Amino acid sequence: MNVRSTYEQELASLQDEVFNLGKEVIQTFERAMELLDKGKGHLLQDIIDYDKVINKKELEIHDKATLMIAKQQPVATDLRTTIVALKISSDLERVGDLSIDIIKASRRMTAFQPEHKIEEMREMASIAVSMLDRALSAYKHKDLMTAQQIAVLDDKVDAKYKMFVRGLFAMSIEQNEIENIAQLAFIGRYIERIADYATNLAEWIVYEQNGQHFDLN
Amino acid sequence: MQSEKKRDTMLQTEDNRSTNQVKKETSNVYKVDKLNLWYGKDQALKDITLDIPEKTVTAIIGPSGCGKSTFIKTLNRLTEMVPIVKTSGEVYYRDNNIFNKKFSVEKLRTKVGMVFQKPNPFPKSIYENVVYGPRIHGIKDKKVLDEIVERSLKDAALWDEVKDRLKENAFGLSGGQQQRLCIARCLAIEPDVLLMDEPTSALDPISTLKIEELVQELKKKYSIIIVTHNMQQAGRISDRTAFFLNGEVVEYDDTSNIFSSPQDQRTEDYVSGRFG
Ligand SMILES: Nc1ncnc2c1ncn2[C@@H]1O[C@H](COP(=O)(O)OP(=O)(O)OP(=O)(O)O)[C@@H](O)[C@H]1O
Numbered sequence: 428m429n430v431r432s433t434y435e436q437e438l439a440s441l442q443d444e445v446f447n448l449g450k451e452v453i454q455t456f457e458r459a460m461e462l463l464d465k466g467k468g469h470l471l472q473d474i475i476d477y478d479k480v481i482n483k484k485e486l487e488i489h490d491k492a493t494l495m496i497a498k499q500q501p502v503a504t505d506l507r508t509t510i511v512a513l514k515i516s517s518d519l520e521r522v523g524d525l526s527i528d529i530i531k532a533s534r535r536m537t538a539f540q541p542e543h544k545i546e547e548m549r550e551m552a553s554i555a556v557s558m559l560d561r562a563l564s565a566y567k568h569k570d571l572m573t574a575q576q577i578a579v580l581d582d583k584v585d586a587k588y589k590m591f592v593r594g595l596f597a598m599s600i601e602q603n604e605i606e607n608i609a610q611l612a613f614i615g616r617y618i619e620r621i622a623d624y625a626t627n628l629a630e631w632i633v634y635e636q637n638g639q640h641f642d643l644n
Numbered sequence: 645m646q647s648e649k650k651r652d653t654m655l656q657t658e659d660n661r662s663t664n665q666v667k668k669e670t671s672n673v674y675k676v677d678k679l680n681l682w683y684g685k686d687q688a689l690k691d692i693t694l695d696i697p698e699k700t701v702t703a704i705i706g707p708s709g710c711g712k713s714t715f716i717k718t719l720n721r722l723t724e725m726v727p728i729v730k731t732s733g734e735v736y737y738r739d740n741n742i743f744n745k746k747f748s749v750e751k752l753r754t755k756v757g758m759v760f761q762k763p764n765p766f767p768k769s770i771y772e773n774v775v776y777g778p779r780i781h782g783i784k785d786k787k788v789l790d791e792i793v794e795r796s797l798k799d800a801a802l803w804d805e806v807k808d809r810l811k812e813n814a815f816g817l818s819g820g821q822q823q824r825l826c827i828a829r830c831l832a833i834e835p836d837v838l839l840m841d842e843p844t845s846a847l848d849p850i851s852t853l854k855i856e857e858l859v860q861e862l863k864k865k866y867s868i869i870i871v872t873h874n875m876q877q878a879g880r881i882s883d884r885t886a887f888f889l890n891g892e893v894v895e896y897d898d899t900s901n902i903f904s905s906p907q908d909q910r911t912e913d914y915v916s917g918r919f920g
């Protein structure tokens with residue numbers, strides 16, 4: 428007989444909640460990018476409002492995990508699973524916040540829309556989304572191989588970000604669009620941060636599985 | 645390429661953690677080498693090999709009947725009082741083989757005190773309980789005995805509660821106080837090691853916490869080996885933990901490792917409450 432089946436059920440449902448939070452955060456990020464594409468940042472109020480819901484869900488996960496620790500005093504893998512749920516949900520919440528920052532920055536931009544720069548950001552963002560997707564899947568399936576691949580993708584985002592910023596510098600010399608270029612730089616930076624958070628998720632997944640910390644960044 | 649390599653190793657659990665041998669810098673009070681013990685035909689300890697460092701708290705955990713009491717009783721040769729007991733292997737206390745014919749059991753027991761699950765004070769006054777050991781060792785001077793009583797009771801965190809009634813019978817004390825009196829009785833002969841076999845399992849939560857606090861104090865001066873069924877207690881008070889199962893040591897490591905990421909699935913199952 429498994430004497431801890433109640434606790435195991437609670438853990439499983441906690442992990443489901445983290446996973447679902449992740450899915451919603453990815454959607455927020457994707458929509459933020461989509462509307463930036465079309466230069467319609469001003470239409471995104473509903474996403475900004477929904478961020479409050481995401482924050483609330485993250486706090487719920489926090490409270491639930493805290494209560495589980497208090498009541499069940501988990502150790503070893505149980506404890507790591509609980510702690511990692513806390514860590515991952517808080518990293519996801521940060522990704523949500525950064526997505527909102529992207530929307531706000533895109534609102535501050537005027538008509539100036541250098542297509543090739545937008546395209547570069549789109550590429551970075553699509554890698555970052557893929558990283559988040561893989562991280563969630565690795566989390567769900569306790570899949571260390573996938574977690575490991577995320578680090579490789581992060582290197583790609585970093586490389587692209589470097590090129591992107593370099594390009595912006597060149598542009599700022601040629602064009603009188605300092606304010607808009609600064610916003611573009613911010614957005615690029617937010618995307619790069621989101622990719623970093625996805626890498627953090629991968630690190631937590633590794634920690635959950637074998638109790639070791641690896642710096643994948 | 646540095647990072648590539650890091651990622652390769654990420655998938656394996658690094659196996660460079662401490663094993664049963666404690667690092668060289670600390671001296672060991674005990675070195676146990678391939679200890680086997682039988683009660684008649686039944687083997688209760690199997691090839692136990694481990695070092696116990698001094699001035700630390702070592703917890704012995706494991707399910708009922710796995711040999712915990714047998715193990716710590718062997719450390720001060722209490723098991724040999726059972727006629728059917730046979731042992732093989734070596735136990736060194738401070739580099740002396742305790743099974744050696746020339747090694748005196750009496751001397752061992754003045755160095756290694758033991759506290760049992762149920763407090764077992766003598767039916768005498770609090771004072772007489774504490775001076776029992778020193779008297780046996782021939783100390784008669786009243787002033788010296790008084791000093792021993794005060795020091796031992798203070799070290800056992802009991803002095804303030806009993807200093808005004810030292811002449812009263814020890815049975816008038818609460819269970820938790822009786823247990824601390826038994827600890828004071830051990831301390832009176834200035835031992836080197838304290839063996840404790842589930843010292844708090846008969847106590848209420850507050851008395852339990854008092855003993856736990858006490859153990860933290862005592863480890864500054866003494867080496868403590870404690871058997872406990874209370875996982876949280878092992879986690880709270882010990883530096884090293886040995887997990888016993890069916891007479892074997894499955895895992896012996898820093899307590900933080902045992903409770904955060906044990907290497908053996910059986911340890912994991914036991915500490916996370918899945919059996920036992
Ligand atoms: N005096 C004895 N004679 C015969 N067998 C014994 C004796 N004492 C203990 N045993 C056996 O040795 C094994 C280990 O017993 P031990 O008391 O060391 O276990 P333990 O880990 O301390 O258990 P518990 O947690 O219940 O105190 C058990 O199978 C027990 O039945």
Ligand SMILES: [Mg+2]
Pocket residue numbers: 712713714841
């Ligand atoms: Mg026992």
